[in-house]
Amino acid sequence: MESRHDDRSRQITTGFDVRMNTVDEIVSTSAGDTLSLETRKDFPVLHQEINGHQLIYFDNAATSQKPSQVLDAIQHYYQHDNANVHRGIHELSNRATLGYESARERTAEFINANSAQEIIFTRGTTEAVNLLASSLSQSVLKPDDTILITEMEHHSNMVPWQMVAERTGASLKYLPVKDTQGALDLEHLDKWMTPDVKIFSCVHISNSLGTINPVKQLCAKARSVGALTFVDGAQSAGHYPVDVQDIDCDFYAFSGHKIVGPTGIGVLYGKRNILEQLPPYQGGGEMISEVGYDGPSFKKAPHKFEAGTPNMSGAVGLAAAMDYIDAIGRKEIFEHDRSLAEYFYREVKSIPGTQVYGPEQNRAGLVSFLIGGMHSHDVVTLADQKGIALRGGHHCTQPLMKKFGVTGTARASFYFYNNRQEIDRSLEVLAHIQKRFGD
Ligand SMILES: Cc1ncc(COP(=O)(O)O)c(C=O)c1O
Numbered sequence: 001m002e003s004r005h006d007d008r009s010r011q012i013t014t015g016f017d018v019r020m021n022t023v024d025e026i027v028s029t030s031a032g033d034t035l036s037l038e039t040r041k042d043f044p045v046l047h048q049e050i051n052g053h054q055l056i057y058f059d060n061a062a063t064s065q066k067p068s069q070v071l072d073a074i075q076h077y078y079q080h081d082n083a084n085v086h087r088g089i090h091e092l093s094n095r096a097t098l099g100y101e102s103a104r105e106r107t108a109e110f111i112n113a114n115s116a117q118e119i120i121f122t123r124g125t126t127e128a129v130n131l132l133a134s135s136l137s138q139s140v141l142k143p144d145d146t147i148l149i150t151e152m153e154h155h156s157n158m159v160p161w162q163m164v165a166e167r168t169g170a171s172l173k174y175l176p177v178k179d180t181q182g183a184l185d186l187e188h189l190d191k192w193m194t195p196d197v198k199i200f201s202c203v204h205i206s207n208s209l210g211t212i213n214p215v216k217q218l219c220a221k222a223r224s225v226g227a228l229t230f231v232d233g234a235q236s237a238g239h240y241p242v243d244v245q246d247i248d249c250d251f252y253a254f255s256g257h258k259i260v261g262p263t264g265i266g267v268l269y270g271k272r273n274i275l276e277q278l279p280p281y282q283g284g285g286e287m288i289s290e291v292g293y294d295g296p297s298f299k300k301a302p303h304k305f306e307a308g309t310p311n312m313s314g315a316v317g318l319a320a321a322m323d324y325i326d327a328i329g330r331k332e333i334f335e336h337d338r339s340l341a342e343y344f345y346r347e348v349k350s351i352p353g354t355q356v357y358g359p360e361q362n363r364a365g366l367v368s369f370l371i372g373g374m375h376s377h378d379v380v381t382l383a384d385q386k387g388i389a390l391r392g393g394h395h396c397t398q399p400l401m402k403k404f405g406v407t408g409t410a411r412a413s414f415y416f417y418n419n420r421q422e423i424d425r426s427l428e429v430l431a432h433i434q435k436r437f438g439d
Helices: 002-016 023-026 034-042 068-081 090-109 123-141 159-168 184-192 215-224 272-277 313-326 330-349 376-384 398-404 419-438
Strands: 117-120 146-150 171-175 195-201 228-232 251-256 266-270 288-292 295-298 354-357 366-371 389-392 409-413
Touching: 002 215, 023 398, 034 215, 034 251, 034 313, 034 330, 068 090, 068 313, 090 117, 117 123, 117 228, 123 159, 123 251, 123 266, 146 159, 159 171, 184 215, 215 228, 266 272, 288 366, 288 376, 295 366, 330 354, 330 366, 366 419, 376 409, 376 419
Parallel strands: 146 171, 146 195, 195 228, 228 251
Antiparallel strands: 117 266, 251 266, 288 295, 354 366, 366 409, 389 409
16 A cells, blocks of 8 residues: 555646636636635635646645634734733733633633633633543543544544553443444444443534534433533534533634634533533643642632633734624625535536545535545645645544544645635546556
């Protein structure tokens, strides 16, 4: 397999010819893609050529691009309001604290949490899961307990539980994915949701399959056996109308950078009564109520989970990102992304020798595929020569890829600024790649 990849990698440097649209053509011919037409102007990074071709950015599941409104909010914070939060009594510190705490209120509103006290700022989804897993390992998990996750989890929602299982002696079990269509085995839930399950953790939208899991039903089932429930919302928060009270999960997490916000800021939501019972994750400044040489006492949630100087500018940028997304509407974003993904799914399948992963319908805005027996990295490298940004590899779901018998897939993931015109161009390029280099 590897040597075959190496051979192909040598071939791809030879290049190939497909005529690509110019920036103007892409923007002006996207009739029907209203969201894309209305929003592209806000994203400076999209207006450039890569390898001599207009950039087509289809790597949104990895990270989204940032609109000027978010960049401006961050710059404004640093130019006018920057100081450390909470500890100061001077004007700038008050402004910085207001910006940071207002962002917490905005986040609570964004996911319909009951109160801002249920919002913990983290570096991202990964840190949110680590915080939760670490805290639960000290307070909830015992050697005879079971942690139940699914086979389609991102490593961020798998490795922390593997580490905690190792540390506590609890068992870690995986709710199976049925096949490459990417649905969970919901028919046999009773077999998995047993009274020894103390934590059920599940991805809302799979980053490698595009599956939308029925998290409300799954959490209700887990609750019925007495388990705490966590939903990984990294791919859902900015793409889907999320209401944590409706899902009725105990915890939910997402990353700012995937929802047109900055990197280095994310969110862990937790029901207030549960957060108050959990021990802190890290120790340091900001999270203590009082410290003596004999030890500390802690603030209430969420502050007891936020040790050290927080990411103030990140929180301000995140709030601006949420404002931007809500001005468009998450229902509208979801419908837009889904229609692009369904179109891409249908069309890419018609390229000879293409294998597509994930559900055909009721899917989120991303598609995983393999073309003509080629290594995913080769497909992505060749597409890059034409200015198209895809992602190739295991997408941090290595066990799932192994289960499917592949090392990885190529993935196109869409957002509201993408359009059908871009998809048509990328399909043209992919068809040429298959013809020139595929089986
Ligand atoms: C489903 C899912 N969970 C978790 C993560 C981790 O997010 P981050 O790297 O922002 O912490 C990702 C990132 O791709 C993801 O797609």
